[in-house]
Amino acid sequence: MAALSRAWAWLRHNALPIYAGLAVAYMLIPIVVIAVFSFGDTPKGKLTFGLDEGFTLDYWRTIFDIPELNEALLTSLRLAALSTLISTAIGTAMAIALVRHRFFGRRVANLLIVIPMATPEVVIGASLLSMFIYYSFALGFETLLIAHVMFSISFVVVVVRSRLIGFDRNLEEAAADLGAGPFTTFRTVTLPLLAPGVIAAALLAFALSIDDFVISNFNSGTTVTFPLYVYGVSLRGIPVQVNALATLLFMVAVVAVAVVLFQQRRAERMAAVRPEPIPLPGTAAAQ
Amino acid sequence: MSLKQRSVPYWLLGPGLLWLLLFFVVPMYFMGELALRSGTLTTGFTFTGEWSNFPDSLSGHTEQIVRSFFYAGTATALALLIGYPLAYAIAFRASRFKVLLLFAVIAPFFTTYLIRTIAWKTILSDDSPVVGVLQTLALIPDDGRVLATPAAVIAGLTYNFLPFMILPLYANLERLDVGLIEAAKDLYASSRTAFLKVTLPLTMPGIVAGVLLTFIPAFGDYINAQLLGGTGQAMVGNVIQSLYLNQRDYPEAAALSFLMMALILVVVSVYIRFAGTGAFMGDDDPAEGRV
Amino acid sequence: MGASSRRAIPAIVVALAFALGLVACGDDTVGGGGNSSEATVAKGGPVKGELTISNWPGYIDPGAGGTVAEFEKASGVSVDYIEDVNDNNTFFGKMQPQLEQGESGGRSIFVVTDWMAKQMWDLGYLQEIDPGDLPTVFENLVPSLEDPSFDPGRKFSIPWQSGMTGIWVDTAKAPEIKSVNDLFDPKYKGKVTFLEEMRDSVPLVMKAEGVDPEEATDADWEKAIEKVKGAADSGQIRAFTGNNYNEELNAGNIVAAIGWSGDASIVNNPNAEWRMPTEGCVLWSDNMVIPVGAPNVGAAFGWMEFVYQPEVAADLTEYITYVSPVDGVKDLVKPALAKDPLVFPSPEFQKNCSTQDSPPDVEKVSQAWADTVAG
Secondary structure (H helix, E strand, O other), rough: HHHHHHHHHHHHHHHHHHHHHHHHHHHHHHHHHHHHOOOOOOOEOOOOOOOOOOOOHHHHHHHOOHHHHHHHHHHHHHHHHHHHHHHHHHHHHHHHHHHHHOOOHHHHHHHHHHHHHOOHHHHHHHHHHHHHHHOOOOHHHHHHHHHHHHHHHHHHHHHHHHHOOOOOOOHHHHHOOOOOOOOHHHHHHHHHHHHHHHHHHHHHHHHHHHHHHHHHHHHHHOOOOOOHHHHHHHHOOOEEEHHHHHHHHHHHHHHHHHHHHHHHHHHHHHHHHOOOOOOOOOOOOOO | OOOHHHHHHHHHHHHHHHHHHHHHHHHHHHHHHHOOOOOEOOEEEEEOOOOOHHHHHHHHHHHHHHHHHHHHHHHHHHHHHHHHHHHHHHHOOOOOHHHHHHHHHHHHHHHHHHHHHHHHHHOOOOHHHHHHHHHHHHOOOOOOOOOOHHHHHHHHHHHHHHHHHHHHHHHHHHHOOHHHHHHHHHOOOOOHHHHHHHHHOOHHHHHHHHHHEEEEEHHOOOOHHHHHHHOOOOHHHHHHHHHHHHHHOOHHHHHHHHHHHHHHHHHHHHHHHHOHHHHHHHOOOOOOOOO | OOOHHHHHHHHHHHHHHHHHHHOOOOEEOOOOOOOHHHHOOOOOOOOEEEEEEEEEOOOOOOOOOHHHHHHHHHOOOEEEEEOOOOHHHHHHHHHHHHOOOOOOOOOEEEEEEHHHHHHHHHOOOOOOOOOOOOOOHHHHOOOOHHOOOOOOOOOEEEEEEEEEEEEEOOOOOOOOOHHHHHHHHHHOOOOOOOOOOHHHHHHHHHHHHHHHHHHHHHHHHHHHHHHHHOOOOOOOHEEEEOOOOHHHHHHOOOOOEEEEEHHOOOOOOOOEEEOOOOOEEEEEEEEOOOOOOOOHHHHHHHHHHHHHHHHHHHHHHHHHOOOEOOOOOOOHHHHHHHHOOOOOOOOOOOOOEEEOOOOOHHHHHHHHHHHHOOO
């Protein structure tokens, strides 16, 4: 009887992490399927729906064998990285201005942020294209970058803003009281506390850019991004290497994050040896 | 305030506003002008101030508009139900693994929409074991299917927009002061009351942000309906896509797009007012520390 | 910051908008090509330099031994071969603003389907081709493609590959499907797909009703569209697909699909086969066209001449498995392929087939079709 109530208590206490685990598993289901199918043997080297032919490592051995695929992937990664950098910087600045300051045209600016999110991609893509043509802009990587930053800004602003609202200004006032100038305060107090929001926004901007198809299709000129490549080859069968590369990319990113975490833990442990604790942004500060 | 201080917001806002002005407002102006034209591609689109394009495009496609509301709304609600607990768990119970888990949330995006959807279609194909289980459990009829139904489109929308819900929720939840919840419990509040009266109101901005970031793009989405839906699941996005590319009726496509954007703005304004966070749209006094 | 500066910002916005308005409203009528009668004749030149081609995916044998590599070796031209024509309409949508200005985005050759080539021609987006510049092409072009109704005498289009639209059938599940009318049989409810492309699906339905698409009136088109709409609304038709019908076939979600003959390489379902409908198929070609503003017409001509040599064409056919427009290829391919009626259809095989055509009033019929597809 006691064991049952203990079990129940354990369940109740850990309900949230268990649920979170299930939810994350749900998010990752396609990745698992993709990874599994990257080992599936197929008669023509193209993706199939079944695994009847057995398994093979062939497609992993030849993973970098398709030059167009590699180029498209690299282009997408470069584009996403640059787009994330620029849009996160611009968007964060805008969010700060919109939440912290009172100025003329605030309402209009707020509206301007929301409208691009509401516009269908075909319209954004086509109208941007028309404008580029009208002003004789050469289509290519630059126009792609412009478009990607444009549609990412709104998302960044909304995410950062949700973190900024209700932000405790007392901390910044305290820093000012202790003689810190506005830039120093921003750098050492505001930014670290803002970090989780900025990181979340950056992740979103990256995801948006790397996955974009319609707007990129209109404004890419002859440049090929990864989604454009995949949509193209889906006409004649997707090479299994696409799955293998996607899985590889995922694993590389996981390893990168794990390394960062490992470094953090090492720093934490090192700090434990010293007399004064080093506050880490987002964890100690929030408590 | 000194000149330097007062000009700060403009400097912060400047680059972003300029970018949006040049690369969104200007193209939209072109589009707006296009919406007032009439004609065809062969005869040319002449500017005739054709305001009738607007009501015409609305009346011709009310079914898809209503359907889009329903699909996007359901997907948003589901995303909120699934995403809120997950964001909460990441913010408070994940300690070291926060970034890793956040990463897991957006990881599917690395694989491009088409590959993800093919993976889902593999899992949910008519002859798959998953569908078999659903049939045994009598959740769907014996000869029923999951793909090419409204359920599939809504499931696709929910899945693909989940990160858009989770990330802003997390960003907001993360700064929640757990001490407040403890204080509430010290005052004899049950977990449920503490949640409803403390956590929920404080995390409203996050919820509002998540709902907006999910509903708005989901409403204009077309690809989920195209790949996961069958006949009778077309959304507004598909209609505009078709008008622009297949029928090449640029004025009507442009008019319908503007109508759609206006509709969204109305819905958003109403929702924000209803959710009580005027702060979100800047209705509060920012000079104060707390909202 | 003074009040004047604060007011300045919105004022600047308004001024900008006004200025742009003046610029944009400058031309009262946008578009409306229709100057095909004044089309420029493409001027040939030396076969050198760089050549950019836009083609459909999977339409060329790739790699170091492929046609592009061979052409580069033989001619010294550096080729940028881009596979960005996923769909006629989408490609047109993204090229249209540039073509309107007389630009082709750096491309010297597009490959688009018959009706799209005609549409581009009618809008004045293509250059005219002088047969004198392409002796090999016109010598080796199969007679049946020499004088199509949409481009008599081949003034602006040179076929790349041809194909047939018919029915893909899963013979294990529905072996008795032989005609497009069978697709409307209630016992296959929810298990058939039609092609999204109006000019593929509707002519087949018309033929099954005994109407000749090449002579059909708008009313005939609309009647056939009505029939399809009824089937879509009742759920008989599972979906309107683009090229992804092969996914549904492979997954076993459908028993039959309207689809293209050359897709054998991507249909992995061992029981699926392409069938010529009893009432006949729709014949179409994808054509090479030279857009206005093409930067290197000389190299483009060189490419066309190169791929119309029977040996090169044979290599292409062996990989792509569509119908080659080049005469004499049959003798050069592997015997098994030479016997495949889908790659080398006999006139007998194709006797009931019609060429792909557009309805008389394209806008009206397209709208009716769009309403059907959009559900």
